Amino acid sequence: MKLYYAETMNPRKACAVAKYLGSPVEFIRVDLSKGEHRAPAFLEQNPNGKVPLLVDGDLHLWESTAIMAHLAVKAGSDLWPSDAASQVEVLRWLSWDIAHFSRHGSSLYFEHVIKPWAGLGEPNPAAVEEATGFFLRFAAILDAHLATRDYLVGDKLSIADFGVGVLLPWAKEARLPVDDFANIQRWHERMMALPAWREPFPAPLPVAA
Numbered sequence: 001m002k003l004y005y006a007e008t009m010n011p012r013k014a015c016a017v018a019k020y021l022g023s024p025v026e027f028i029r030v031d032l033s034k035g036e037h038r039a040p041a042f043l044e045q046n047p048n049g050k051v052p053l054l055v056d057g058d059l060h061l062w063e064s065t066a067i068m069a070h071l072a073v074k075a076g077s078d079l080w081p082s083d084a085a086s087q088v089e090v091l092r093w094l095s096w097d098i099a100h101f102s103r104h105g106s107s108l109y110f111e112h113v114i115k116p117w118a119g120l121g122e123p124n125p126a127a128v129e130e131a132t133g134f135f136l137r138f139a140a141i142l143d144a145h146l147a148t149r150d151y152l153v154g155d156k157l158s159i160a161d162f163g164v165g166v167l168l169p170w171a172k173e174a175r176l177p178v179d180d181f182a183n184i185q186r187w188h189e190r191m192m193a194l195p196a197w198r199e200p201f202p203a204p205l206p207v208a209a
Contacts, residue, residue: 029202090158135177
């Protein structure tokens, strides 16, 4: 298997799961600054022109959540639960994250991390204010859910944790307002105890966590 990645939020999910599982993948870095994700050879494999991308034989799989699930299923890991009810719960939290939590967190990540890196100017105050308000709203929901739980689904680590927590290692740089959410902080400390979560990429993160 080949896993194409860059040191950004969505590839982090796939790389962390691959490392956690010890999946037999070859990590291939795509240099976004050089436009390698738009090269014809890459677009033939992923017409979206994005990372991550997993190539497993004839399967060319994009979307980080699908890649996480595929790696877990292939490894026979309970990161993808075996019972249907828990699978639905994992999908619920991953869907909620994409629609709400990471959606607004990624706006802050873009304004404070990606813009400086790409030379796109200063953060947009209106965008930051709007994203911060929404992020606080949904962080409160996540914090309440975690009040009596160690992990998002049941009592075990799952790909839902890898998905929903993806931006927290960049909390300081992205200026995510999480300081007042003790349960989120506790949960992320538990995730940070996992070597694959702390250092998901073959090389250390370019931005310190």
